[in-house]
Amino acid sequence: MYFLRLPTRSVLLSALVLSAQAHSGQNINEETFVAPPSTQTWLEKYGQQTDLGYTGPLSFAHLPYARCLEDAEPTFDIAILGMPFDTTVSYRPGARFGPAGIRTGARRLSHQYGYSLSWGFDPYKLGSKVIDCGDIPLNGYDNAVAIDQMEVAYSTLLARPVAKTGDGGFDATSAFAKDGRAHPRILTLGGDHTVVLPILRALNKVYGPIAVIHFDSHFDTGNPGNRSLSAQSRITHGSYFHIANEEGLIRNNSIHGGIRQKFNGAPTIENDEAVGFKIVSADDIDDIGIKEVVRRIRGRIGDAPVYFSLDIDVVDPGMAPATGTPEVGGWTVREVRRIIRGLSGLNFVGADVVEVAPAYDHADITNIAAADIAQDFMAMMLAAAPPKSRDERKPWKDEL
Ligand SMILES: [Mn+2]
Known part of the structure; x- marks a missing residue:
């Protein structure tokens, strides 16, 4: 109620x-x-009335909205940023509507009541300032220009001072930034997965090479080789990690979660390892359980600065059909969220939810799943450690 x-x-x-x-x-x-x-x-x-869940301007979880790229006035610790880009996909397009779709899914969320039994706290009440910085007005006709626009926009926001409106929250970024100061974290709403390349380029300028946790049904480390028609056509939503590794943007202790695509066998695995990744497959969760999935990811990443990129197609298409390249047999939203909680406290420098293509959705189920996962990312970045299970926690009254 x-x-x-x-x-x-x-x-x-x-x-x-x-x-x-x-x-x-x-x-x-x-x-x-x-x-x-x-x-x-x-x-x-x-009298004065507050917006209802289904009314008002479309900002994530009804957060304050600002045109941050042009207006340097608003400060923030975490910014929501949309990247409406979908012209490097290999199959169904439509993720340019992802940011608007995820915000629509986030209408039932509110920054005024973010407490959940899963986390045992409210991410919006940890003392960090979160705002919605809107979408980057990307050029829709030239991928090279759009990719540069994403890098410039991300760098612009990354360079802003943090707000630090309170004592709470967790911010590991200053420990890794080359300039030794705290930088805001950006939670990106995609967009096809190529948006991660300009993000990694921007993060590299501040942090140097970073590790990646990549939840996806696909590897996205494909070697575009030299056979591509043009240099630009090498950059796709299936090859951007390969390009990122060529450019020295990522560390070799990165890890995938939820992989289940079909592929050509050993050459793909060897290439994937050369790019810097190990695999937790979609089926592994049945054999080793969520706690061991979390343990393996945490062990792989260690203390490295880390970026978390989540392709919504990691979720089973029965729960998240609105995506460009669906693969059956995926993780449930509940499983994904439990793993995300378990990863709290790593040195996150940013995160994203990408590949939401709302035109293929039914009753907004993908938008809603993506929005909730995005809010969990916010909590994950702000929490100093994974929350205890409800069983292990004090009575709820002590937590509020
Ligand atoms: Mn992907």
């Missing part, structure tokens, strides 16, 4: 009287009849 502001008592009483009279056929009593609209403004009659 939600706590909505109710009409004032007098308005309710008036409505009751009016209703009773209308049904009994009596004349309306002028003294109890609500004043006609022409004599009162909305504000006079109903």
